[in-house]
Structure formats: C-alpha cells, structure tokens
Amino acid sequence: MKLGVNVDHVAGLRQARGGMDPDPVMAARICQKAGVHAVVMHLREDRRHIQDGDLFRVKEVIRIKLNLEMSAAPSIVKTAARLCPDQATLVPERRQEKTTEGGINLFRNERAVRNCLERCRKKGIEVSFFIDPDPRQLEKAKKMGADAVEFHTGYYADQQTPQGVEKEFLRLERAVKLACQMGVVPYAGHGLDYQNVKRVRDIRGLQELNIGYSIVTRALWVGFENAVREMLGLVSG
Numbered sequence: 001m002k003l004g005v006n007v008d009h010v011a012g013l014r015q016a017r018g019g020m021d022p023d024p025v026m027a028a029r030i031c032q033k034a035g036v037h038a039v040v041m042h043l044r045e046d047r048r049h050i051q052d053g054d055l056f057r058v059k060e061v062i063r064i065k066l067n068l069e070m071s072a073a074p075s076i077v078k079t080a081a082r083l084c085p086d087q088a089t090l091v092p093e094r095r096q097e098k099t100t101e102g103g104i105n106l107f108r109n110e111r112a113v114r115n116c117l118e119r120c121r122k123k124g125i126e127v128s129f130f131i132d133p134d135p136r137q138l139e140k141a142k143k144m145g146a147d148a149v150e151f152h153t154g155y156y157a158d159q160q161t162p163q164g165v166e167k168e169f170l171r172l173e174r175a176v177k178l179a180c181q182m183g184v185v186p187y188a189g190h191g192l193d194y195q196n197v198k199r200v201r202d203i204r205g206l207q208e209l210n211i212g213y214s215i216v217t218r219a220l221w222v223g224f225e226n227a228v229r230e231m232l233g234l235v236s237g
C-alpha cells in the first residue's frame with residue numbers, strides 16, 4: 001500500500017499569520033526523504049491554505065508524484081493545465097465547508113467534470129475522481145473514463161459506534177472490490193488516523209491512501225518527519 005501525504009494543513013498554519021513559515025515545500029521535501037509515494041495539495045478557490053506559488057515550488061523540488069486536488073472550476077483547471085501535476089483528483093468544493101465533506105456527484109457535475117477530464121488528458125495528467133463508496137458513482141466514473149477513483153473514507157472514520165464502523169467499512173471494502181473488477185484503480189482517503197487506518201490498509205486491491213490532518217497534528221508532538229514515518233510504517237506494514 002502506498003501513502004500520499006496531504007500538506008495543506010502545513011500551509012494552513014502559515015496562512016494563519018500570513019508569513020513564510022511553515023513552508024509546505026519543506027514538508028514535501030521531508031515526505032520525499034521519508035519514502036512517501038506522493039505529495040497531495042489542494043488548491044482551493046478561496047486559497048485558504050495552498051497558494052498557486054506553492055504548487056510550482058513543490059513541483060520543482062520533488063521527484064515523487066504530485067497529486068493536485070482540485071474542483072472543476074475553470075480558473076482552477078487552467079492552473080492545473082499550467083502546472084501539469086502527475087495526477088489530478090477532482091473533488092467537490094463548497095466555500096463554507098471546513099474540509100471536503102463528500103465525494104463529487106458525477107451525475108450532477110457531469111459537464112464540468114468532462115471538460116476538466118479532457119483538459120487534463122491533453123496534458124497527460126492522470127485523473128482520479130474523489131467519490132463516495134457508491135457503486136453508481138463508481139460505474140459513472142468508469143463510463144466517463146477516469147483512470148482512478150479515490151473513495152471517501154470520512155463516513156467510515158466518523159462513525160461513533162462499532163456497528164456504524166462495521167457498516168461503513170464493509171461498504172468501502174465492497175466498493176474497492178468492484179473497482180478492481182471494473183479495472184478502475186482504487187485509492188482512498190479522508191479522516192484516516194493512526195488507529196482507523198489499520199483496517200483500511202488491509203483492504204485487498206486498494207493501491208494508495210491519502211492522509212493529511214492526522215499526520216500534521218501528530219507532528220506537533222513528535223516532529224513532522226517522525227509523524228510521516230510512523231504513518232508510512234502503518235500503511236505499508
């Protein structure tokens with residue numbers, strides 16, 4: 001199992017004071033040094049954490065995969081086409097949300113998603129859709145020609161009862177199995193931490209987990225590199 005580390009919250013801390021530190025480029029370098037497979041960055045329309053310049057600076061210094069999370073808004077797609085990340089992950093975006101709250105609805109956003117997919121394709125960017133572990137969304141992703149999907153693990157992570165956890169885990173597991181049968185590469189992420197990741201990493205066929213918040217918060221106590229290495233050990237273990 002591979003690990004992608006989302007460095008948005010490093011930039012979020014920097015934006016709290018509007019200075020230069022902590023720099024997400026330093027975080028990306030540490031991820032690379034620790035043996036992480038990908039650096040994940042979300043360029044939000046409100047630029048609340050990652051700024052355009054961060055993307056280009058990170059792209060310049062890393063050799064591992066750069067996965068750009070993005071909405072299908074035309075201005076963001078334009079930036080993605082200039083940046084040419086290795087991968088683009090299409091996510092829904094609402095201004096008021098604290099974080100991405102659900103997967104993208106491919107039926108409701110079909111036109112914008114198709115435009116984005118075509119633009120990315122022309123630039124040779126691999127495209128993944130961040131979707132709920134829902135067979136209808138998965139089938140639609142396959143029909144639209146996604147290279148990969150990232151299943152939203154927030155529903156699993158947010159459960160408060162053992163029954164709820166079990167139900168959401170099984171839903172995720174079934175979705176991964178179906179994706180494998182359909183020939184769509186399955187990734188997963190959101191809300192994963194040092195505890196709940198253990199079951200998810202054992203799901204057969206799942207290729208990569210994208211994790212941010214829990215790593216950045218753990219970094220306060222053990223340092224960023226240690227926090228990344230601990231997660232890497234769990235994910236690949």
Ligand code: PXP
Binds near residue numbers: 069150190214
């Ligand atoms: N994957 C996607 C598509 C996301 O939007 C996010 C949050 O930015 C993550 C993974 C990482 O989630 P978390 O920060 O909760 O680990």
